[in-house]
Amino acid sequence: MTEQFPALIVVAPLVAALLVPLTARLSLAVTYCLILVSLMVSLTGALSALRYSLVEGAWHYYFGGWPPPWGIEYVVDPLAGIITSLVGLFGILVFFYSIPFLAGKEPREKGYFYSLYLLLLAGLLGIVATGDVFNLYVFLEISSLAAYALIAFGGHQGVVAGFRYLLVGTAAGTLYLLGVGYTYAVTGSLNMADLGNLLASLQSSRPVILAVALIVTGLGIKMALFPLYGWLPDAYSLSPPGVAPLIAGVMGKVSAYALYRLLYFVFKPGGPVLQVLDVVGWLAAAGIIVGSVMAIAQKEFGRMLAYSSVSQMGYIALGIAIGNAAALTGTLLHIFSHAVAKGCLFMVAGNGSWWGRRKISEMAGMSKAMPLTSATLVVASLSMVGLPPTAGFFSKWYLLMGAVEKGSWIYAVILVISSLLTAIYFFRVLEHVYLKKDPGASLGTPAEEGRSLRGWELAPSMLVPTLLLGLGILALGLFNAPFVDGLLKFSLPWRTW
Amino acid sequence: MTAEFFLANRPLWGVLISMAAAGLILLNDRRPLIRESITMLAAAGKFIIVLSMLPEVLAGKLVETVPWTAAAGISLHFKADPLGLLFALLSSGLWIVTSVYNIGYMRAMRYGHETGYYAAFALCLSATMGIAFAANLLTFFIFYEILTIATYPLVIHARTDEAVAGGRKYLVYTLAAGQLLLLAIVGVQIMVPEAEFTPGGFLAGQAPPALLGVLFILFMAGVGVKSAIMPLHGWLPTAMVAPTPVSALLHAVAVVKAGAFGVLRVVGYVFGPELINSTASGKILVGFAAATIILASLRALAEDNLKRRLAYSTVGQLSYIVLGAGLATPLAFLGGIMHIVAHAFMKITLFFCAGAVYATAHKERVSEIGGTGKEMPVTMAAFLLGSLGIAGIPFFAGFVSKWNLGLGALEAGNIFVILVLIASALLSTGYLLPVAIQAFFGRSSGTHHGGEAKPSLLYPLVITACISIILGVFPNIGLKFYELALAAVQSVFGATSSIAMGGQ
Amino acid sequence: MDAIAGHLNYWLIAVLFVVGVYGLAFQDNLLKKLMALNVISVSTIAFFLNLGQKVGAKAPILPGGVKGGEAAAYANPLPHTLMLTAIVVGVATTGVGLAMIYRIFKHYHTLEESEILKGMRE
Structure with a gap:
């Protein structure tokens, strides 16, 4: 059984996704057990593969026993291991978080929702675990389709947002596929490791340059690189609050991982890739500033967070563009710190919208009604601004070090300006939450009547994940040294020890 | 845990004792007497810890903690040297006096939300100790920023519109200064990794004069806001909207002196007087x-x-x-x-x-x-x-x-x-x-x-x-x-x- | 001239791709946008299929008992299999897209994007 772990990471949620619509009609308890079991199996697989990869070296799993480059293989190296673990962990937390939001729906609907949820997770995990570029496309589309459908659960506005995301996202996937086509045309291989070897001598050939451009554009759309981020604000803010933390927290990061993997491990930084990285750097810098500026202009909390994500994904792209060890460490650390912080913030937004507080002005006085959520909001805001001792400070530190080491002072200045802009729109929210008077005793009624909360501000299945992620921000910050030395160091494209 | 461990890490305990106090105060929301006792005990305790290091420092020895690596290039390192101990003694001693004053003043004025007030106050003193005992620029920076964040709730304590506006101005000035300071520190860190505060400075000859000049300007802008050098002083008169004990200890002693202390550290222990005089x-x-x-x-x-x-x-x-x-x-x-x-x-x-x-x-x-x-x-x-x-x-x-x-x-x-x-x-x-x-x-x-x-x-x-x-x-x-x-x-x-x- | 005539198939695929992109970007009707998306997919699929073709190649099927010959005599089956996957993905996407369009129409009673966006903001 344990030899199948790399496959189980993806297969377990996939099988469960197919079974859930059936079990949902029979028994809700069985369904929840099935979901939990599959997610636990997946997470266990991810963690043990990670441990294996740190001790023995990357775990290569050949599907059907076909060796590469003819067969499809899954490769779990430390980088893939940590990101699959992150996605798996998020899957479990957000699953618990989403339960109250579906409370009033029919079992059939719940079944479809969770089936899509598991498909989304399977797709994301597949993108990370796979060692084959076409397989990556397949899982990219699986996760995207599931995401489009999940976003469409968000009411009549969500359907439109989901459809427009479908159009853009599928176009992005097609661009990626075209890029894969060009690389296949010149090398005849689809295996990542094999491509890494074959492409080394073909760096400057025109098909390869075109392939790089297409792949970067396709994945760039998926990770909301400037100026291709238009789909993000609607998609993130109009998705159902139960699943928004997963979509906002993890989806963009997985696409960023894919870009990192392809640019540094398959195409290897050389002539044309370096020029592409330069362009990515300028676009990232523009996105950082534009995202923050747009966020300041927003009146709704969810949309503000969405534009903030555009800015923060720019940080990640900037690190990829700068490309030295410090900057890449910053990128990887930021993938984690932003996932945890943004996931936490969307949970806070969901908690607020549970009680009818969607606009920032409606969040006035939230600290009295929801003290724990507000405290978590403070921690997450500090992390987004990048103040010590939260995780956001340390990832910003690495990025700054990387930028200055390379001599790109302009990037360092942009990071600093962005921190100040971020402080503006987050502290404005904190002012409303802590300093303004609550306009009404309780705004709106919760979705489910008659739920006994025993004096707590929210149901535990919503509150506990929020608090756990909040604590995670602090833990990641305080313990980022062992995290970097023990895990992230091994995820860099070259040895630094 | 040997006695040596306790003695060697005294600077760290000095920092942590009021952080722990802040946490305890937050847990005692409804018990003013316990809140105030915790404050007094923490103040007394901190002063005793700091005082205990006086004989050694005067004899020429430094009380150092073991550096703890928080990230690549960031090690949290505390060291009690004469300048730092002076600042620490001053702040911790005055905290005792101010705590008595605080209790009297807050009872007379009856603002409300005093739990957060006392907790934030304790955290501020914790950050001040961190600044005083910081042995390198990064440790200094981390506690400098914590001081900024911890003083904000104190400035806006009255919760009036004027107070909120004053707090906003305070944050704008101090956060911007903090980011400039961060840029300067990154620049120094790249040139001299793991650099510590060295009496007489360590930057001489490390970089072309133009770059050193830019770094100096960034440093001075960064610490100059808190030390209220004109034209960066605008936040201080506006911050007087805070309750008077805040103005007394923080804006006459802790925050502004942290800035001035920063100026002294940068001039004396980073750039060095010779470098300063030669340019x-x-x-x-x-x-x-x-x-x-x-x-x-x-x-x-x-x-x-x-x-x-x-x-x-x-x-x-x-x-x-x-x-x-x-x-x-x-x-x-x-x-x-x-x-x-x-x-x-x-x-x-x-x-x-x-x-x-x-x-x-x-x-x-x-x-x-x-x-x-x-x-x-x-x-x-x-x-x-x-x-x-x-x-x-x-x-x-x-x-x-x-x-x-x-x-x-x-x-x-x-x-x-x-x-x-x-x-x-x-x-x-x-x-x-x-x-x-x-x-x-x-x-x-x-x-x-x-x-x-x-x-x-x-x-x-x-x-x-x-x-x-x-x-x-x-x-x-x-x-x-x-x-x-x-x-x-x-x-x-x-x-x-x-x-x-x-x-x- | 030879650059075009020698690779006419690729140029036609490029034209198809551009037509699809034009439709996606400039058509206001959601259904037309979805169709344009399909056109883009088809052009990509055709591109891959063209990669596997060789001049004068036979279909890569071996009737029972016949031994295989040179690889160069057969067309490459791999792109075809990859594109089967891509076609399925396209079908699924179209299905999801149509379901969404149906939902949108039921609520907004129009499929023109500009009107829907106006209706959304209210």
């Missing part, structure tokens, strides 16, 4: 400081609100310390360091008095201060003593530091600075003495409630006033501030410098 940077710093002193003192003359007048006075007085750093001669440095101590005691006395007047007689304007001397003689007498000290009258603490600054200016051949010092003395006499004179001899305006300030407000200000005089006569008494300052100067400039025991 124009020292002279530019002196120029800004001198301009600040004069302009702030002039502005103070025009202020009617007593606390704002004191705020502008603080702006001017802080630049004495910056002046000492900029002149970069041994005596000037000594003067600057001593002024940290002297000004702290004198200004906190003045703020305590202002707060006592506000809490007891509900007066906040200089124009209405007439007659207060009859109702509150002890308070206004203390105010008079503090004023004399700020003006630099001999036998007050302020004289020792001014004298050394003057001698230092002579050492540097800078007559202009001496003129500035004299002018400033005259101006501060002009904006402070009339307040006391009005209080005693002026006509009473309106009814006066309450008589003399209550004991919890009165005793602290009497204590600090007396200390101001005692330190003027015996600068080295008790906590040996003078010896510590001397040791710091000797380590920065090398033991061969000749230092006269001015003022004794």
Whole structure:
């Protein structure tokens, strides 16, 4: 059984996704057990593969026993291991978080929702675990389709947002596929490791340059690189609050991982890739500033967070563009710190919208009604601004070090300006939450009547994940040294020890 | 856990004890007595921990903790050296006095949400200890930022629109400064990885002068906001909207002195006095400081609100310390360091008095201060003593530091600075003495409630006033501030410098 | 001229791709946008299929008992299999898209994007 772990990471949620619509009609308890079991199996697989990869070296799993480059293989190296673990962990937390939001729906609907949820997770995990570029496309589309459908659960506005995301996202996937086509045309291989070897001598050939451009554009759309981020604000803010933390927290990061993997491990930084990285750097810098500026202009909390994500994904792209060890460490650390912080913030937004507080002005006085959520909001805001001792400070530190080491002072200045802009729109929210008077005793009624909360501000299945992620921000910050030395160091494209 | 472990890590315990106190206070939301006891215990405990390191540091040994790597290039490292210990003793000692004052003041004013207030206060002192004991730039920066965040809830405590606006301005200034400081630190870190504060500086020769100049500007902008160098001082008068104990300890002692302390650290322990003197940077710093002193003192003359007048006075007085750093001669440095101590005691006395007047007689304007001397003689007498000290009258603490600054200016051949010092003395006499004179001899305006300030407000200000005089006569008494300052100067400039025991 | 005539198939695929992109970006009707998306997919699929073709190649099927010959004599089957996957993905996407369009129409009673966006903001 344990030899199948790399496959189980993806297969377990996939099988469960197919079974859930059936079990949902029979028994809700069985369904929840099935979901939990599959997610636990997946997470266990991810963690043990990670441990294996740190001790023995990357775990290569050949599907059907076909060796590469003819067969499809899954490769779990430390980088893939940590990101699959992150996605798996998020899957479990957000699953618990989403339960109250579906409370009033029919079992059939719940079944479809969770089936899509598991498909989304399977797709994301597949993108990370796979060692084959076409397989990556397949899982990219699986996760995207599931995401489009999940976003469409968000009411009549969500359907439109989901459809427009479908159009853009599928176009992005097609661009990626075209890029894969060009690389296949010149090398005849689809295996990542094999491509890494074959492409080394073909760096400057025109098909390869075109392939790089297409792949970067396709994945760039998926990770909301400037100026291709238009789909993000609607998609993130109009998705159902139960699943928004997963979509906002993890989806963009997985696409960023894919870009990192392809640019540094398959195409290897050389002539044309370096020029592409330069362009990515300028676009990232523009996105950082534009995202923050747009966020300041927003009146709704969810949309503000969405534009903030555009800015923060720019940080990640900037690190990829700068490309030295410090900057890449910053990128990887930021993938984690932003996932945890943004996931936490969307949970806070969901908690607020549970009680009818969607606009920032409606969040006035939230600290009295929801003290724990507000405290978590403070921690997450500090992390987004990048103040010590939260995780956001340390990832910003690495990025700054990387930028200055390379001599790109302009990037360092942009990071600093962005921190100040971020402080503006987050502290404005904190002012409303802590300093303004609550306009009404309780705004709106919760979705489910008659739920006994025993004096707590929210149901535990919503509150506990929020608090756990909040604590995670602090833990990641305080313990980022062992995290970097023990895990992230091994995820860099070259040895630094 | 051996005794050695406890002893060696004392700087860390000094930082952590009030962090733990902050947490405990937050848990005791409904029990004011327990909240206040925790505060007093933490203050006493912190002072004892810091005091215990005094003999060793005076003997020339440094109390260091083991560096803890927080990230690549960031190690949290605490070290109690003379300058840091001086600042720590000052802050922790004054916290005890301020806590007594706090309890009395907050009970009188009844603002509400006191749990958060006391917790934030404790956290501020924790951050101040971190700044004092920081052994490298990163540790300094981390606690510098924590201080910014922890003081924000205190500034906006009154929750009025004015307070919120004041807090916003405070954050804009301090966060921007923090980011500039971060850029400078990253620049230094790239050039000299794992660099620690070294007496005499470590940046000489590490980079082309142009780059060093840019870094110096970034550093000064970063620490200059908290030390209220003009034109970066705008937040300080606006921050007077905070409750008076906040203004007293934080904006006369902890926050602003952290900035001035930062200036001293950067000049003495990062760039080094030789580097500063060999370029124009020292002279530019002196120029800004001198301009600040004069302009702030002039502005103070025009202020009617007593606390704002004191705020502008603080702006001017802080630049004495910056002046000492900029002149970069041994005596000037000594003067600057001593002024940290002297000004702290004198200004906190003045703020305590202002707060006592506000809490007891509900007066906040200089124009209405007439007659207060009859109702509150002890308070206004203390105010008079503090004023004399700020003006630099001999036998007050302020004289020792001014004298050394003057001698230092002579050492540097800078007559202009001496003129500035004299002018400033005259101006501060002009904006402070009339307040006391009005209080005693002026006509009473309106009814006066309450008589003399209550004991919890009165005793602290009497204590600090007396200390101001005692330190003027015996600068080295008790906590040996003078010896510590001397040791710091000797380590920065090398033991061969000749230092006269001015003022004794 | 030879650059075009020699690779006419690729140029036609490029034209198809551009037509699809034009439709996606500039058509206001959601259904037309979805159709344009399909056109883009088809052009990509055709591109891959063209990669596997060789001049004068036979279909890569071995009737029972016949031994295989040179690899160069057969067309490459791999792109075809990859494109089967891509076609399925396209079908699924179209299905999801149509379901969404149906939902949108039921609520907004129009499929013109500009009107829907106006209706959304209210």
